[in-house]
Amino acid sequence: MPKRFIILLPPLLLVAVALNQLRLSATESLSPWSGGGFGMFASTDSPGSRHLHVYVHNAGARKEIAFPASLEIQVLRATTLPSRYRLEQLARAVAVAESGSSFSWDEIVVEVWANEYQPDTLMPLAELLREERFVFSSF
Amino acid sequence: MFSRLFDTARSAASFTAIDLALRLTLLDLLLRPVGNWLIRPLVLGLAVAGLINVAWLRQPLVWLVLAVLLALRVYLDWPLADNHAYLLVYWCLAVALACCYADRQILISNARLLIGLVFAFACVWKFAVSGDYMNASFFKFIFIVDPRFEGFVQVVANVDLEVLERLREHVEQHRDGEFSVPGLAEIPAALTYLAVAATIWNLFINAALALTFLWPGGGRLVAVRHGLLLSYCVVTYAIATVDGFGWLLLAMGVALCGSEQRRWRAAYVSVFVLILFYREVPWAQLLSA
Numbered sequence: 001m002p003k004r005f006i007i008l009l010p011p012l013l014l015v016a017v018a019l020n021q022l023r024l025s026a027t028e029s030l031s032p033w034s035g036g037g038f039g040m041f042a043s044t045d046s047p048g049s050r051h052l053h054v055y056v057h058n059a060g061a062r063k064e065i066a067f068p069a070s071l072e073i074q075v076l077r078a079t080t081l082p083s084r085y086r087l088e089q090l091a092r093a094v095a096v097a098e099s100g101s102s103f104s105w106d107e108i109v110v111e112v113w114a115n116e117y118q119p120d121t122l123m124p125l126a127e128l129l130r131e132e133r134f135v136f137s138s139f
Numbered sequence: 140m141f142s143r144l145f146d147t148a149r150s151a152a153s154f155t156a157i158d159l160a161l162r163l164t165l166l167d168l169l170l171r172p173v174g175n176w177l178i179r180p181l182v183l184g185l186a187v188a189g190l191i192n193v194a195w196l197r198q199p200l201v202w203l204v205l206a207v208l209l210a211l212r213v214y215l216d217w218p219l220a221d222n223h224a225y226l227l228v229y230w231c232l233a234v235a236l237a238c239c240y241a242d243r244q245i246l247i248s249n250a251r252l253l254i255g256l257v258f259a260f261a262c263v264w265k266f267a268v269s270g271d272y273m274n275a276s277f278f279k280f281i282f283i284v285d286p287r288f289e290g291f292v293q294v295v296a297n298v299d300l301e302v303l304e305r306l307r308e309h310v311e312q313h314r315d316g317e318f319s320v321p322g323l324a325e326i327p328a329a330l331t332y333l334a335v336a337a338t339i340w341n342l343f344i345n346a347a348l349a350l351t352f353l354w355p356g357g358g359r360l361v362a363v364r365h366g367l368l369l370s371y372c373v374v375t376y377a378i379a380t381v382d383g384f385g386w387l388l389l390a391m392g393v394a395l396c397g398s399e400q401r402r403w404r405a406a407y408v409s410v411f412v413l414i415l416f417y418r419e420v421p422w423a424q425l426l427s428a
Contacts, residue, residue: 003240007236007240008248009232010229010233011249014256015256018256018260022268030218032264032269035218036222038257038260038261039261039264041277042265043264043268043269043272044280077218116271117280117310119276121325121326122276122280122306122310123309
């Protein structure tokens with residue numbers, strides 16, 4: 001490997017990671033504050049400005065499940081980068097915490113919301129960033 | 140190249156000028172420890188070893204191991220690690236390469252490019268991608284919701300704590316898909332002016348840092364770079380207590396100082412200590428009391 005490339009590896013890595021962060025922000029709703037793109041302190045869309053709801057559907061009825069404190073970090077990761085994989089892992093964890101290994105729900109729905117703020121008054125308006133539905137036949 | 144990892148610096152003279160940059164980096168790691176229960180003691184141990192033993196300070200393998208540990212930390216924390224965590228990885232890798240090749244110019248080039256690119260991408264977000272930065276919404280928001288800015292907002296914008304808490308309640312209310320008028324909070328004019336001023340200053344300083352550091356060449360530009368970076372650190376970290384990032388930027392700035400530039404090195408060390416005071420002395424809260 002040429003020396004010139006090796007000695008420029010750090011800035012090349014920075015550029016690659018930052019471009020990937022821009023890509024993930026556009027495609028997977030990665031928070032601007034995360035991912036190594038230097039978008040921190042540039043947007044109100046911080047991980048703390050996002051929130052999440054988990055619902056279970058059973059025979060036409062819908063009920064929201066509260067997630068336990070033990071899943072706090074997992075929830076933070078899921079709101080920061082709400083990919084389908086992460087939301088599925090979270091849904092499984094919440095389902096197990098709620099009902100153990102047996103449950104009879106038709107569907108689990110995970111919603112991730114992000115706040116936008118009206119410029120003059122900062123009135124918040126939450127917009128749905130991502131909604132994923134999961135059917136778990138068994139664990 | 141593999142054998143170079145185990146050599147200490149072969150040209151001690153060329154490294155005296157950058158020893159300070161390396162020491163400030165290790166001091167940053169000591170003052171703002173990072174990592175989990177496994178990574179943190181290893182990073183701290185290497186930082187202490189490097190600070191007390193000059194052979195370890197210039198040992199390429201030490202810096203490469205630090206870079207790997209810090210990269211592991213980013214991986215384990217994914218996607219939660221902040222920007223500082225990534226920059227630490229890149230910088231430790233740059234130091235490892237510079238020590239490996241015993242070439243000070245490698246560290247200088249990397250310091251300049253890394254600083255320039257950090258602020259270039261920050262500009263991309265602030266100027267182009269973020270929809271709420273240029274209209275000052277971001278600073279209005281952060282001054283209200285982030286308790287670290289409370290003292291600063293009270294002192295500079297003369298906003299009462301009660302008013303701030305009411306505004307915070309308004310901004311943090313939970314609304315899914317609704318937009319209702321009742322309960323509109325009035326944002327004090329002084330807070331709006333402060334947000335506008337902060338926006339203009341940050342747009343200017345981020346763009347100036349990106350341009351001057353990415354522009355090749357030296358001459359008078361060198362002094363401009365140092366002046367801008369020091370100004371940025373003095374102002375920003377008085378208000379936003381993200382000290383680890385500030386210290387890292389200062390360590391990288393020191394690496395850009397030639398051996399004859401004692402005054403600039405002294406300025407960087409002074410601002411490094413100043414940020415420590417910013418962290419330990421809640422000046423804004425004391426003034427607002």
